[in-house]
Structure formats: C-alpha cells, structure tokens
Amino acid sequence: MSTTLDRTVTTYDLASTPLREVNQALHADDVEGTYVIENPRGAHNVAVGLDAPVEVTVRGHLGYFAAGMNQQAEVTIEGNAGQGVAENMMSGSVRVTGNASQSAGATGRGGLLVIDGDAGARCGISMKGIDIVVGGSVGHMSAFMAQRGRLVIRGDAGDALGDSIYEARIYLRGHSASLGSDCVEKEMRAEHLEELAGLLKAAGYEDDDPAAYKRYGSARTLYHFTHENEY
C-alpha cells in the first residue's frame, strides 16, 4: 500500500493474490479510494459487481466480463478486454485503452463505456440505457436489438449495424458495411449535435466535430408484426 498526496492507493498483484480476494476486497461495505490491479494476464471477471465510487485501474489485458455489472465505480483497463466488458453496467464508467472483444457493454443500463481502440462484433447488443463511445471501429451486428442509450462510433461499423434496433441512438463517423433490419439514417438536428458533443467530451474526444457524424436509429416498422415484415 502506498500513499499519494491526498488519497490512498491500494495495489493488488494478481500474480500473487487470488482474484477472489481482490474482488471480495472491492466488494467490502466500506470500500473507498483508489485501486491498482497488476499482472491480470487475461483473467476473467476482474472487478465485477463493483458498487461504490472507487477508482480501479487494471494494468494489462483482461479476459471475459471485466467490470461487469458496474455501479458507481470508475474503472480503467490499460490494455485489451475480452468479451462482455462492462456487461450490464448500471452507472459509473469503464474505459478500455486497447481493443475490446465482442458484446462490449451488452445489456448495459447506464454509465459510460469508452473503448479507445476497436470493439468486436455485437458491441452494445441489447443496450438498455448505457452510453458507449468507441474510438475505433465496431464489428458486425453492433447495437443489435438496442433499446435505449447512445452508441458513438468514431471509425467504421461492420455488417448489419443496428439490426432490429428500438429507441437507442447510433452516431457513426465512418462507414457502415450495411445497416441491419429496420435501422435507418436519421436527421442530425441541433439537439443531436449537442448530445453527441456532450458524449464526445465525456469520453475525451472533444476535438471531434459532431457535424462529421451521421445518426442512425429505428424506422419503427418492426414494432408490430404485419404480413409485410421481412425477415
């Protein structure tokens, strides 16, 4: 344990401390302060289920479901994250400085997920209120069945972007390989430019021009089944 000017930093080394001990310490009722986790070596389930306004920095690549179910905490992963990073996040923030695998931010209900690199397939699948900002590109079927929240993509999107999307909004600066069923481009009105500027600022990309982005969302033709629905 080392002390900085105004707060305590607790460091855990996963090469010598079992992950379960680390996660249990982060789940303590009175947990507070700043934590550093070293030598993760691709471990799964690191810093899951946090529910306190702590800061956690992971130095290295992580496996599945990193920082899943997060509430309140600010988690930074200095490396790549495996599938399901920040899955079902409720609040707080998660930042991945490298790339993220598939299903990043899946089913998230709140908070902000930032991926500085690329995200794999199905980024933001079934998102329900989370905001996701991807510095690079996203894979196929991103925002599949997204219900609420915002997905910002500074690069390109793979096939079937926004397939069967409900009321989530997608902002895309690059090119999408194809749009999914019922996903359409929509007008960028003043309130959208403002919303996007706020998201870019929150993610640390305030130099981006919001006008360089296009907005996508639901055409709402799949809300009710009709004989004309295509599949």
Add this chain to the structure above:
Amino acid sequence: MCGIVGLHLRSPELYPRLGELLTGMLCEMEDRGADSAGIAVYGNDAWSPAGRGTVSLIDMALPAEEVAAALTADAGEVIETTVVGNVLLASGRLGSEVLLAAVRRVYPGVLVGGFGEDLAVLKGTGSPRTLAESWGLPRAEGWQGVGHTRMATESAVTSAGAHPYAVGPGECLVHNGSFSNHASIRRDLKAAGVLFDSENDTEVGARFVAHKLAGGKAVDEALTDLTRTFDGFYTLLVSNRDSFAVVRDAIACKPAVIAETDDWVAMASEYRALAHLPGVENARIWEPEPEVIYHWNRQEALV
C-alpha cells in the same frame, strides 16, 4: 466450450522451448474442457526423427518391440517405435504414407492419430494437464505445435473423438464449436470414398480439408471452400508441416485471439493462454475477422 492453442515459431532460438511454451498454453485452456486433449508437434526429433516418416498409433496396447518387428516385416524397412504415454510412434526411412499403409495392413483396427514427416500427434482422454505430463510435453522441441482441450458435445469421450484430427499427410486440424450440417457432408465424402474413424463433427471438417488438399487445392482455397460448405459455429486452426492457418465462421461467436511478434505467431481461444509467451507485451494482438483466412508459412531457414 473447447480450447484451441497453436504456436508457430519463427526464431530458431525458441525451438528448444516449444514444448514448454505449448504446455503452458494447453494447461491454461484446461478450464474450457478437460474431457480429452491432444497435441501435434512439428520438428521434435525424439518423436518424429528428421528424414523419416512417422505414424502415431493411439492407445496401442501391444509391446513396442512386437509392433516394430511386425511393421518391419511388412514394410521391408527397419521401423523403430517410441512409446510416449498412451501413444506409440512408429517411424522409418520411408514415406509416412507408405508406413501408414503398412500399419493399416498389420493393425487394421488401430486408431491412427496422424502421420507425416516431422510430425507427431498425441491425443487421449483425461485432463490436459495429466496428459501433457504423461507425454513429457514440456521437454519437446520443434518449430510448430497445436493443441486442443475438449468439452465433448458432438460425440463420445474417446481418443477417437479427441482432437487434433490429423487425417492428411503432415496436416492437422483443431476446432472449437460445432458443425450443424456435418452429417450431409459426411455422406458426400463417404460417397467419394473417404473413410472415417469416429462420429465426431470435427473429423468431417478435417476430412473435407484433406480431401481438398489432396485434390490439389492450397490451404487458403480449401478453407474458403470450407466456409462456403459448413454451417455452424467454428474457430479452426489448420496446420501443415510448413503452414499455420486460422479461420472463423460468419457469426464468429467462438473466441479466438491471434498474437504476432518477429519471433512467433500464436493463436488461442483466449488471451490468457498467450500471457506467458516471451515478448507478448510487445506483440500485435487481434481477433480474427469472420470468414477471413489468416495464413502463415514457415520461412525455411534450413537447407
């Protein structure tokens, strides 16, 4: 789930450490399946002596000397045998396909794990860690290795159902996932004269690739044909004596991570299997795109 690992070495300085590094990769993937495991090692002189053909006989209960004598008598060449755990490796100064034909004549019922030059395939049931120890895998050397940890879904837990499937000369395939239309493809291959060892879906993929390669197609072409023919979920690692290739299906839900440095190319189902490789902190790391074929060839440093 199943776990796949593969390591293609570029730096000859690492050849003596192939088995040690591959053991670490394989055992790290034990959580993904501990029903059975298998490995293929290219270039380990103790298992597959250079300049000889080698055939791997799985779960061979007969004494090694008896097998050597019987195969020598049939082949008309001196055949030597080496026992590696549950596997008996037979090798001799003749082509591996000629040796394989002798094995088929003398022991028609035996399970052949693989055959080739510079190739040894070991597989069996049980936990990957136990099997790796029983084979002495950490002490193996070579220029390339692949491995598989199995959680059985599509066929029984037997050595015949264990990966790798090494059904063509020097080649080998490991698979994570399942093929949904393997029965119909199996029928087509059987109609074309292809024989099978098991009811396993992966074997159909391996026989398909071997059939294409035998027909003159290159690895990339054979794998492209596979993506157009097979339905299901799959991450495949396909190796040859001098090549190393990875492909995923269009949905790409089965995991795969590739890392590359000047000294090696490695692939695994999860990053944690790569975390101990030398220089991984400076590796280029990415996930393969769906239906894109990633292919490396060995730079022949040897004359």
